[in-house]
Amino acid sequence: MEIEGFRWLLSDAGQQLLAELSNDRDLNEANFLRYTTKLRKHYPAEAVTAALETSLLRRAAQAKFPQASQLYFTREALEQATPWLVANYRQRHFAAGSRLVDLGCSIGGDALALAQSCSVLAIDRDPLRLALLEANAQALGLSHQIIIQAADFTTLEFAGYAGLFIDPARRSNGKRIWDVEHYQPPLSTLERWRGQVPIHGAKVAPGIPDEAVPAGYDLEFISLDGDLREASLWWQAGQVGGQRKAVVLSSAGAEHSLIADPSQAAAALSEPLAYLYEPDPAVIRAHAVADIANQLNLTQFDPSIAYLTSDCLVQSPFLRVWQIEQWLPFNLKALRQILQEREIGRVTVKKRGSPITPEELSKQLRLKGRYEQTLVLTKLQGQPIVLLVKLL
Numbered sequence: 001m002e003i004e005g006f007r008w009l010l011s012d013a014g015q016q017l018l019a020e021l022s023n024d025r026d027l028n029e030a031n032f033l034r035y036t037t038k039l040r041k042h043y044p045a046e047a048v049t050a051a052l053e054t055s056l057l058r059r060a061a062q063a064k065f066p067q068a069s070q071l072y073f074t075r076e077a078l079e080q081a082t083p084w085l086v087a088n089y090r091q092r093h094f095a096a097g098s099r100l101v102d103l104g105c106s107i108g109g110d111a112l113a114l115a116q117s118c119s120v121l122a123i124d125r126d127p128l129r130l131a132l133l134e135a136n137a138q139a140l141g142l143s144h145q146i147i148i149q150a151a152d153f154t155t156l157e158f159a160g161y162a163g164l165f166i167d168p169a170r171r172s173n174g175k176r177i178w179d180v181e182h183y184q185p186p187l188s189t190l191e192r193w194r195g196q197v198p199i200h201g202a203k204v205a206p207g208i209p210d211e212a213v214p215a216g217y218d219l220e221f222i223s224l225d226g227d228l229r230e231a232s233l234w235w236q237a238g239q240v241g242g243q244r245k246a247v248v249l250s251s252a253g254a255e256h257s258l259i260a261d262p263s264q265a266a267a268a269l270s271e272p273l274a275y276l277y278e279p280d281p282a283v284i285r286a287h288a289v290a291d292i293a294n295q296l297n298l299t300q301f302d303p304s305i306a307y308l309t310s311d312c313l314v315q316s317p318f319l320r321v322w323q324i325e326q327w328l329p330f331n332l333k334a335l336r337q338i339l340q341e342r343e344i345g346r347v348t349v350k351k352r353g354s355p356i357t358p359e360e361l362s363k364q365l366r367l368k369g370r371y372e373q374t375l376v377l378t379k380l381q382g383q384p385i386v387l388l389v390k391l392l
């Protein structure tokens with residue numbers, strides 16, 4: 001979408017076409033060209049592209065933004081945007097009423113959430129994204145809370161602001177960048193504003209390696225409905241940093257968090273008991289598995305594997321639970337016989353710490369039968385085991 005096309009979309013004719021397209025259930029990526037040809041008879045080329053793209057992107061954006069049907073995106077900006085529930089959680093790092101800066105605001109995934117409780121200076125160097133943000137702020141009734149500035153933020157000063165947030169580019173030529181100093185801009189760019197702004201937040205790749213976390217920062221992992229979605233680094237003047245936190249969110253509105261205690265004793269070890277627990281990926285990435293195990297009296301099969309077990313059923317927002325129906329040291333022949341006796345024709349294989357691939361195992365099991373079974377391939381104090389489990 002070009003900026004001329006977007007400006008036209010904001011006109012009465014543009015809004016009318018958008019409304020018609022939003023009710024048209026036949027429009028999809030596959031017939032985009034047919035629609036383009038049809039609409040080009042009545043509207044300019046850039047207007048047609050803007051209207052069709054916006055209609056399709058609004059549908060795709062439903063997964064990230066509950067208000068997607070009112071907002072404007074480009075494909076890349078939508079991919080980069082923070083999901084609303086995550087941004088909404090994260091904005092609470094800043095005290096309500098603060099003056100904040102969003103460095104690289106794009107179409108406003110973070111800026112709009114921040115603007116609900118704070119005033120935000122939103123800066124980007126991409127004029128189209130800024131125009132989209134302006135329209136998005138208006139659509140959500142947040143224009144009075146956002147000042148939009150087109151600039152290269154690396155050259156600016158921010159004395160007097162209470163906090164800043166940055167969401168740097170973490171891909172180059174389609175490849176993920178792990179080193180925070182290779183982000184665009186590098187994370188150390190923030191050091192420039194340490195004397196000016198007391199709280200800095202930065203969105204980083206959820207797979208950030210431990211050794212890439214710079215000294216002085218807290219690290220927070222956020223999952224949404226069980227999927228690890230984001231990580232962010234937080235620096236605060238006068239604090240030493242180094243804390244790791246898991247935040248578990250659900251689309252239904254639940255929010256739970258857990259700070260890992262680095263002095264926590266390792267979880268006790270045991271054989272598999274009645275229940276198997278898989279910690280939420282945010283808990284695993286925050287190194288809080290021992291915390292949750294000790295809090296809930298759960299034991300671990302192997303110190304290097306994030307599976308937990310117990311005799312009594314424990315429910316926790318940080319854990320998925322399976323009932324353990326049977327377990328055995330891994331032995332293909334014995335497993336094949338058990339599955340034959342149970343008339344298992346299809347298996348779902350989960351694994352942690354096992355080199356065997358699910359496809360390989362399914363082929364070797366030569367299954368025949370009418371039932372399904374979930375298998376877990378893992379280790380018991382270094383030795384391979386297999387568990388037959390049922391999700392609770």
Ligand SMILES: C[S@@+](CC[C@H](N)C(=O)[O-])C[C@H]1O[C@@H](n2cnc3c(N)ncnc32)[C@H](O)[C@@H]1O
Nearest residue numbers: 080081082104106108109110124125152153167
């Ligand atoms: C990953 S996107 C931000 C997405 C945003 N947080 C959201 O949730 O919608 C990064 C943005 O930073 C902008 N950007 C990168 N470097 C910049 C710079 N030096 N000055 C201004 N904008 C910059 C890009 O144009 C892009 O829009």
